[in-house]
Amino acid sequence: MKLVTWNINSIRARTQRLVGWLDANRPDVVCLQETKVEDAQFPLEAVEKLGYRAVIFGQKSYNGVAILSTAELADVTRGFGDDPADDEARVIAATTHGIRVVNVYVPNGQDLTSDRYPYKLAWYGRLRAFLERTTSPEKPVVVCGDMNVTADDHDVWSPEAWRDQIHCSAPEREALAGLRAWGLDDVFRVKRPEGGVWSWWDYRGVSFFKDQGLRIDHILTTRVLTAACAACVIDRSARKGQDASDHAPVVATFGL
């Protein structure tokens, strides 16, 4: 069972790129973020032609998440269902291939002085509360997506340049650690503890060419899935060339 998370940065601008990658890699479950499109305009036909079913939660211009699967997608939830309700489409969950899949696009936060920063930190707390009331760490659960936080300096090309910047501040890292403490493993880190591998590179300048990136896209798994994980890699090749997303897909393979 192969699962991928990928911040696609507009699914309409990236449809051909996505289709080509799916055709070549044939994952069973695909978690997309930043689709940037209302549900009526989502390119369903293009993914259905490849054999995927899809559940989507989008909005105009910003955010938007979707889960594609080669199998049935059951018990679909959109948003946290908490109070007050969020007007940003950032989380969708479904059960497929025997796994509860929670796909998230965590708020960016802008910078440490922005009012988006406390919103981001609070969002992590709401995500953990959502997990607590909807599932269990004893079950096979994947929480994945663009988490907009580096776990530690091993996920940062230049810890000096990024020190206390957004994605690298201690409160953000504590928020991510607090989520993991519910009962989730950072499965890429388990496989590649030495770090130095990125999932995002800035469009500006020569950051990709010089491999100056961050690892902010994560696949977190409960114990039973961590034990079943055969491999977890970041497909850097998908960041190359014209019309690439600024994020690369993260792929986990499970012996299920």
Add this chain to the structure above:
DNA sequence: ATGGCCGCTATGAGCGGA
């Protein structure tokens, strides 16, 4: 120190992204 690129919008400049 700043911005550099990209996608979006009842566009043509400004915002958000990270």
